[in-house]
Amino acid sequence: MTDPAPAVTAVAAETEAALLSVTGLTVRLSVDGRMQPVLREVSLAVRAGEAVGLVGESGSGKSMTARAVDRLLPDGAEVEGSIRFDGADVRGLRGQDLRRYRQQVAMIFQDPRAHVNPVRRIGDFMTEALRTNQRAGSSEALGRAADMLDQVGIDNPGKRLRQYPHELSGGMLQRVMIATALLTRPRLLLADEPTTALDVTTQSEVMAILDELRREYSLAMLFITHDLELAAAVCDRTAVMYAGQIVETRESRLLHEDPLHPYTSALAAARPDIERAARRLNAIPGRPLSAFEAPADECAFAPRCPHAAEPCRAGLPPLIELAGGVTRCVRAEELRGRLGVSIDA
Amino acid sequence: MTTAIALPQEGLRRAAGRFRALGPAGMASAVVLLIALVAAVFGPMLAPHDPNLPNLSLAFVGPTGGHPLGFDFQGRDVLSRLLAGAQSSLLGPLLVVAMAMAAGVLLAVVSAWRGGALDAGVSSVLDIVFAFPGILLAVLATAVFGAGLTAASIALAVAYMPYVARVIRGAALRERARPYVAALEVQGVSATAICTRHLVPNLVPLIVAQSTIMFGYAMVDLAAISFLGLGVQPPAANWGVMISENQTGIPQGYPLPALLAGICIVVVVIAVNVLGERLFERA
Amino acid sequence: MKWRFLLRRLAMLVVSLLVASFLIFAALYLSPGNPVATLSGGRPLPPKSLHLLEQRYHLNDPFFQQYWYWLGNALHGNFGVSITLRENVSTLIAARIWTTAGLVLYASLIIVVLGIGLGILSGLRPGLLDTSALVLTAITAAIPAFVAAIALILVFAVKLGWFPALGNGTDLLSNIRHFTLPAFALAISSLAIVARITRTAVREESRREHVQTARSRGIPTRLVTRRHILRNAAIPITTITGITIASLIAISAVVETAFSLNGLGAYLVQSAESKDIAVVQGISLVLVTAFVVVNVLVDVLYALLDPRVALGSRAR
Numbered sequence: 001m002t003d004p005a006p007a008v009t010a011v012a013a014e015t016e017a018a019l020l021s022v023t024g025l026t027v028r029l030s031v032d033g034r035m036q037p038v039l040r041e042v043s044l045a046v047r048a049g050e051a052v053g054l055v056g057e058s059g060s061g062k063s064m065t066a067r068a069v070d071r072l073l074p075d076g077a078e079v080e081g082s083i084r085f086d087g088a089d090v091r092g093l094r095g096q097d098l099r100r101y102r103q104q105v106a107m108i109f110q111d112p113r114a115h116v117n118p119v120r121r122i123g124d125f126m127t128e129a130l131r132t133n134q135r136a137g138s139s140e141a142l143g144r145a146a147d148m149l150d151q152v153g154i155d156n157p158g159k160r161l162r163q164y165p166h167e168l169s170g171g172m173l174q175r176v177m178i179a180t181a182l183l184t185r186p187r188l189l190l191a192d193e194p195t196t197a198l199d200v201t202t203q204s205e206v207m208a209i210l211d212e213l214r215r216e217y218s219l220a221m222l223f224i225t226h227d228l229e230l231a232a233a234v235c236d237r238t239a240v241m242y243a244g245q246i247v248e249t250r251e252s253r254l255l256h257e258d259p260l261h262p263y264t265s266a267l268a269a270a271r272p273d274i275e276r277a278a279r280r281l282n283a284i285p286g287r288p289l290s291a292f293e294a295p296a297d298e299c300a301f302a303p304r305c306p307h308a309a310e311p312c313r314a315g316l317p318p319l320i321e322l323a324g325g326v327t328r329c330v331r332a333e334e335l336r337g338r339l340g341v342s343i344d345a
Numbered sequence: 346m347t348t349a350i351a352l353p354q355e356g357l358r359r360a361a362g363r364f365r366a367l368g369p370a371g372m373a374s375a376v377v378l379l380i381a382l383v384a385a386v387f388g389p390m391l392a393p394h395d396p397n398l399p400n401l402s403l404a405f406v407g408p409t410g411g412h413p414l415g416f417d418f419q420g421r422d423v424l425s426r427l428l429a430g431a432q433s434s435l436l437g438p439l440l441v442v443a444m445a446m447a448a449g450v451l452l453a454v455v456s457a458w459r460g461g462a463l464d465a466g467v468s469s470v471l472d473i474v475f476a477f478p479g480i481l482l483a484v485l486a487t488a489v490f491g492a493g494l495t496a497a498s499i500a501l502a503v504a505y506m507p508y509v510a511r512v513i514r515g516a517a518l519r520e521r522a523r524p525y526v527a528a529l530e531v532q533g534v535s536a537t538a539i540c541t542r543h544l545v546p547n548l549v550p551l552i553v554a555q556s557t558i559m560f561g562y563a564m565v566d567l568a569a570i571s572f573l574g575l576g577v578q579p580p581a582a583n584w585g586v587m588i589s590e591n592q593t594g595i596p597q598g599y600p601l602p603a604l605l606a607g608i609c610i611v612v613v614v615i616a617v618n619v620l621g622e623r624l625f626e627r628a
Numbered sequence: 629m630k631w632r633f634l635l636r637r638l639a640m641l642v643v644s645l646l647v648a649s650f651l652i653f654a655a656l657y658l659s660p661g662n663p664v665a666t667l668s669g670g671r672p673l674p675p676k677s678l679h680l681l682e683q684r685y686h687l688n689d690p691f692f693q694q695y696w697y698w699l700g701n702a703l704h705g706n707f708g709v710s711i712t713l714r715e716n717v718s719t720l721i722a723a724r725i726w727t728t729a730g731l732v733l734y735a736s737l738i739i740v741v742l743g744i745g746l747g748i749l750s751g752l753r754p755g756l757l758d759t760s761a762l763v764l765t766a767i768t769a770a771i772p773a774f775v776a777a778i779a780l781i782l783v784f785a786v787k788l789g790w791f792p793a794l795g796n797g798t799d800l801l802s803n804i805r806h807f808t809l810p811a812f813a814l815a816i817s818s819l820a821i822v823a824r825i826t827r828t829a830v831r832e833e834s835r836r837e838h839v840q841t842a843r844s845r846g847i848p849t850r851l852v853t854r855r856h857i858l859r860n861a862a863i864p865i866t867t868i869t870g871i872t873i874a875s876l877i878a879i880s881a882v883v884e885t886a887f888s889l890n891g892l893g894a895y896l897v898q899s900a901e902s903k904d905i906a907v908v909q910g911i912s913l914v915l916v917t918a919f920v921v922v923n924v925l926v927d928v929l930y931a932l933l934d935p936r937v938a939l940g941s942r943a944r
Contacts (some may be wrong), residue, residue: 004832071842102846112835117856119863128855129845164935184845363712444925476648478878481896481912485652488900488908489659565772565817569882572774573897588774594887596793600782607775614770 002287011132013099019220020069020105020188024081027068035078036292038064040244043319044222051214051221053231053252056241057288062224063110065241066190069222071098080118080270097312103133108179110193112173116165123161126180134184141266148179152209157330171202178210189214189221200319207234226268232256240264243300244291250325258336260327264302265339295299307335363525370625374616382615384431385439396582417602418591419580426602427609430582435613437494437577438563440604442556444502445563449509449554454540456510457517459516473508479504479566487575494577501563509555520544541563550628559620560613568610584609641924648916649702653695656905698909701838707860707910712902713731717910720895725914727891728880730803735812735818736873743819744865751861752834752853761823769820773879777813784809794888810887814880818872824912825868829861836860865931870926877919 022171027039039061040270046052054062067073069083071090085101091102093200109115112317116125122215127141136144148238149157152175174194181189194210197205211234225231232252240263241250248261258264266284286304294300299317302308309331316331329335365376384391390475394412403420431481452471456464476547477485479501486500487493522575529539570576571585579586594600673681679688686694701707707717734840746765750758770781785793797806833839834857842852888894892911901906931937 029874070841072844099846102844107841107844109837109839109841115841117838117842117860120855128842128847132848132851133846166936253795278630375762473644473647476644476916478875478915478919479917480785480878480881481787481915484881484896484900485655485908487911488903488905489655492901550683556873561770566842569772569774569879573885575900588778595778595782596786598786600778600786603778604782606779607772608841610772611770614772615767618770619766 004175012293014024017047018084018280019048019050019086020222022065022069022081023084025065025083026080027064027073028078029074030076031292037242038291038344039068040291042241042246044239044246044249046220046222048187048220050237051219051223051235053235054222054224054241055226055228055231055238057226057267059288059290060241061244061291062226062241063192064244066107066192066222066224070102070105070190072107099133099275103129104186105188106184106186107176107190107242108174108181108192108194111197112177112338113165113170113197115177116173118165120164121161122165122168125250126161126176126183129180129184140187144183148183149176150263151182151213152176152179152318154179161221169202171198171206174198174202174206175209178206182213182219185210185217187220189219190224191221192224193226195230226302228255228264238265243289243294245294245300245328246319246326247301247328248325250327254323254325258323259339260322260325260336261301261341262305262307262335266304267307299328307331367620367623370619374619375614375622377612378628379621381431381435381616384428385435386426386432388431390429393423394422394425396421396425396429397580398422405434405594405597406498407599407600407601414605415601417587418593421444422600423605426582426587427584427605430587430606431609433494434564434568434579434584434610435566437498438560441498441505441563441567442560444499445499445509445559446552446556447482448502449506450513450545450548451525452506453510454514454517454545454548457514457521458536458540458544460490461466467510471510477504479562480569483566483570484573484575487570492578494567494571495566501566503562505559509559512553512555513548516548517544549620552626554621554624554628557617557624559623561617564610564617566613630874637924637931638748641920644920645917647919648700649913650695651697652909652912652916654691657691659903659905672732673792680870693754702910702913707913708906710899710904710907712899713905717906721892721910721914724890724892727889728877728884728893729773729881731807731814731880731889731891732873732876733803733812733877735805735815738811738815739819739822739872740869742817743822744826746819747823747856748830748858748867750823751827751830752857758827759807761827765823766821767820769817769824771817771840773813773817773882774886777810777883778815779873780809780813781887796890806889810883810889813886814876814883818876821873822865826865829864830857833857833861845910863930866929866933867926870922872917873924874926877915877922 022045023043025039026037028035030035030036031078033077042065043056044052044065046279054065064073064128068079069090072147073079079091085105088101090101099255121274123142123145127136130136130141130144131138147158147163149160154160154172154175160168160176165168166188168176178194179184182301195206198206200214205231213219221235223231223235228238228240231332232255235252237249238252238255239246240261241247241256242263248255248259248264250258250264255264256268259268263284271317284304285306289300289303295302297315298313299305299308302312314330317328319326320326320330320332321335322332362376364372389396398421400416400420403416404418406416406420408415412424414427415422417426434513452467456467469532482504483497483500490496525543526539528552529543530536567576568583568585568588571583573588574589577583579585579590582604588603591600591603594603674797686697689697698708705718709715710717710720713720741756770835781793791809792806793809795806796801834853836856837854839856842856843849849857876918878893880891881897883889884891884894885897892914896908896911896915898904899911
């Protein structure tokens with residue numbers, strides 16, 4: 001097991017040592033014929049071997065961030081800012097270089113059923129990249145695929161490789177997806193809600209396998225989820241997204257007890273907790289806004305924030321470094337210590 | 346479903362809104378079909394000359410004053426024949442669609458509602474009807490009952506019915522599985538009432554879209570049968586017949602009457618297809 | 629799994645052919661008119677000949693027995709005698725079947741190459757080509773075979789003189805020349821429909837998540853297109869192309885008539901007009917069989933292309 005990376009204070013220092021660094025990423029997509037922002041000034045970094053969580057409600061832009069990183073945005077998307085992988089500018093990659101980059105960045109998707117070609121055999125799916133990009137022979141590739149299936153806890157791999165996706169359960173298919181992602185020895189894993197579409201019982205199993213193998217292969221991971229606790233359990237650091245912006249980035253273990261943004265604490269409080277089971281869940285008032293609905297010249301969370309005040313509406317809050325983390329709350333210092341889980345009182 | 350008592354103006358405004366929602370191609374198609382409908386109903390009255398009055402000295406004579414589209418192979422006025430022919434060319438297919446739809450929807454809804462053996466039985470009977478292409482069945486029908494529009498139309502309606510039934514049955518099954526149907530059943534509403542007052546009305550957009558597309562097929566197939574000499578019998582005017590009887594003009598270098606009849610068919614079918622596609626998008 | 633699907637489909641084929649043959653026989657048996665009068669062409673016959681005819685055609689046997697005789701004979705390739713040409717129906721069919729088969733095959737080839745080709749091109753490349761293809765196919769899809777026939781004759785035979793307007797031709801090369809315009813007339817609207825559906829299938833398939841997966845794994849675009857987009861789009865494309873080609877079998881009657889081709893369809897129409905019952909029965913049975921067999925082939929192809937086809941499910 002690799003030891004958790006030591007916390008780095010400054011964003012700049014982080015970016016330098018990072019395997020993946022995203023800076024000032026803004027993405028606009030055509031919505032109803034108009035270009036609307038879906039990501040606004042997103043900055044984050046993932047160092048080699050580090051797991052970073054990306055947490056937010058649906059529509060907050062987490063998946064869009066992963067897509068931008070893997071260059072999978074829809075045609076016609078407008079992109080600003082920089083994405084660098086191992087020092088190279090990802091946005092400038094073309095053809096062969098882009099494909100080589102994608103081989104180093106493996107993606108695991110939310111819905112394995114939709115993301116595996118239904119008319120090709122599992123073996124075919126798993127070995128496609130090996131055969132095409134690494135020129136592996138068919139039997140060698142299938143052998144490696146069988147080994148990997150074994151590692152993700154699928155028994156009788158030989159039989160599975162000959163089966164079609166519809167003959168496998170969702171949990172099993174997601175394990176196939178994980179095995180496939182690891183097969184080409186990538187350096188970064190983009191995991192987009194890998195357990196959300198699964199049964200609750202298989203969720204933890206799949207998560208455990210993913211976490212274990214990631215450490216074993218010392219892979220860096222950007223882990224996207226709507227579940228703050230899960231992200232905290234799996235990731236070294238966690239970034240919280242709201243309305244297309246990152247509102248807070250912090251060491252995972254500190255996120256719960258010492259959040260720096262009211263949205264983070266609200267998200268933590270909204271989660272059911274066995275210790276507080278008797279009480280009503282704390283829903284965040286209002287509904288989540290997508291990036292293009294959110295106000296552009298004030299704090300995006302202000303309309304729903306119990307702590308919103310005059311300075312919050314004065315302008316778009318900048319990223320503030322505080323206590324080893326980063327926050328987009330102008331009142332962060334003032335509110336610090338009052339934002340813990342006790343907010344629901 | 347809206348049961349509001351709409352003022353005439355309001356109804357008109359709503360109709361105009363729906364019309365605009367069709368988009369430019371859809372609106373153009375709707376206008377074409379409206380013109381076609383007027384021609385189908387009032388065509389014989391609108392015809393400037395007697396469509397059946399031959400004058401062999403005018404055979405294949407081009408457009409002149411008073412006869413803007415010229416004369417056909419027997420020297421009859423082409424415009425008058427096109428207008429008079431609109432009736433059988435358009436109302437025939439309409440009849441086919443009405444028959445195929447009525448039978449198909451009835452079969453589909455009953456077998457979707459009852460399920461089980463009845464459904465299986467109906468499905469296998471329809472599978473067998475599938476074995477007969479429309480035109481072949483129509484030719485067979487005319488061999489048995491003699492050439493004419495009636496036999497051909499009924500045969501086409503029978504051949505189309507399985508297609509209707511298959512699509513509508515699928516939709517009816519989905520509709521049947523929806524909670525409101527169960528709710529009505531629990532309240533003791535009879536099956537007939539649920540089907541006629543709720544289920545079928547909810548399928549109307551799909552039925553309309555399918556009828557529209559099917560009208561295009563029926564029009565082409567019926568015209569083909571008339572072209573083959575097994576449908577509308579000359580000297581009666583019909584677009585399919587006009588193509589067939591004026592074919593001799595083509596090698597003689599005078600294709601106008603045959604082409605005009607062909608263009609009439611093509612334009613109406615394009616309009617029907619475009620409109621049908623729009624309606625399917627919204628069904 | 630697949631074998632049981634195929635066997636079931638084959639059994640359905642036999643049943644529907646049996647029922648279809650029965651319907652064909654029954655309809656014409658029940659058709660108005662005295663069969664003897666039809667057989668004799670309306671002339672009065674001496675009792676001896678009448679008796680001979682009745683025996684030969686089993687005219688006094690019960691209906692089902694007559695059907696049985698007819699079916700048994702038909703299975704041995706004996707469809708009776710044409711009353712107008714006084715020749716064996718099977719001989720008459722054999723003389724014409726290759727015209728129809730050749731015409732339908734030629735048209736199918738045009739549909740597969742041009743229709744699917746155009747559909748794939750415009751499906752993969754949105755833009756000017758795609759937009760113009762969309763408009764063009766919307767128009768051509770509405771052109772019935774007989775309208776296409778007169779337009780093609782007018783332009784390519786009468787005005788340009790590139791192709792002959794009428795007739796079959798004598799050797800293979802002249803056959804191809806003679807069949808080109810009819811084949812295009814037969815193919816044109818189906819070509820447009822196949823192109824449009826191919827385009828939609830390709831477009832839909834390229835938007836699928838699994839295509840994104842392949843892209844995210846650094847698979848070259850060319851291979852993503854071939855292995856994932858086109859491979860999966862092949863399922864609906866095959867189905868619609870097959871069904872379309874099956875429908876050509878009946879429409880060939882129209883084209884053969886328009887181009888005076890000596891084929892089964894045109895002959896069926898003539899026989900229907902002259903009430904030559906034996907011929908109508910024979911040709912109908914041949915055409916229905918071809919139609920049903922092509923449809924079954926489509927189902928089988930579908931099952932081979934799509935591993936998800938479960939037992940007993942249908943292709944359409």
